[in-house]
Amino acid sequence: MTETAFDEGRYLYCVAPDGDESLSTTGLDDEPVRLVREAGLTAVVHDCGSLYDSDSATRIRRWILAHQSVVDDAGEAFGTPLPFQFDTVIRGDDDAVRSWLDAESERLTDHLDALAERWEYRVEVVWDEDAARDELEATDADLRALAERRNDADEGTRFLLTKRYETRLDRLLDERRRAEAADLAERLGGEATELVDLGDRSRAGLDVGGADEDVDVLARFAVLATDDEREAVGLLLDDVAADPGIEVRFTGPWPPYTFTPELDGGTDASDEV
């Protein structure tokens, strides 16, 4: 880790449109949360002298939940906020925060306007891959032809035919998954303000196990939606989930984490597709 030493800093939770509202809450490690206002914007911060880093799982988790809790409170008070990534710290005092708000005010305001009244939702669609595989094996003419030839073949040929069979089956299955995911993306995207296909991107930290490790994910999306759009997405998901082989998980509302911009106009660190 580099550049972690500093005398004074402000941990930044989010930036929201300014208003008369106040916010009385505590943040990471029960630090009192304050508002710094400038240029029609409100930065939600607490004073800090070091970055938040720990080997303790419990602490990290508490921090993340505290971070989210503050952003949620800010959202309730001010409307959809622009949430910042965990552990974003502005070097300096409140004046430094004000200078930054002032310098970035145009872009921040544009982004907040675009996100106003909208929240992020996550959609995960799980399918029965075994059933899809069975269906392909039963219906694909080429697969059936390969299977017949394999039955009549000698051992060496049988090995090759088995390989070809498996390769084709895997490819068909992948094509089918992609096609269904694309169809879902189009339908969901039609109902929402914006949709990001999270694809096969694993969720941060999910690779440590958990009960759902072995499910076959058909598609994962983040959608940005107004309340009306959320209703429409919910209805559409009811249709999708009516298929007995499909399971749908629908979470939110979250602050629009996935739909926030890079404010430096530089590299994309958020892995968005």
Next chain:
Amino acid sequence: MRPTKSDDDALVDLVDAVLRTGAVVEADVVITVADVPLVGLKLRAALAGMKTMTEHGVFEEWDEAHRLGNSEAAGERVE
């Protein structure tokens, strides 16, 4: 179907969202170590016991506070 933010799936999405996304500022005035690989490494350990932590009440306060705001959202896991 209504979205939920009070079950394990929601927690996983939340942690992912807070760590992986959110506005990123790259300016001299900003210090950040929240690049994904760094936090991700620690998080791997952190998430191993997430369900256990929920059972032991670590999330209860947060959970309750947000359940109140989403009382209609319970159990949106549709088979």
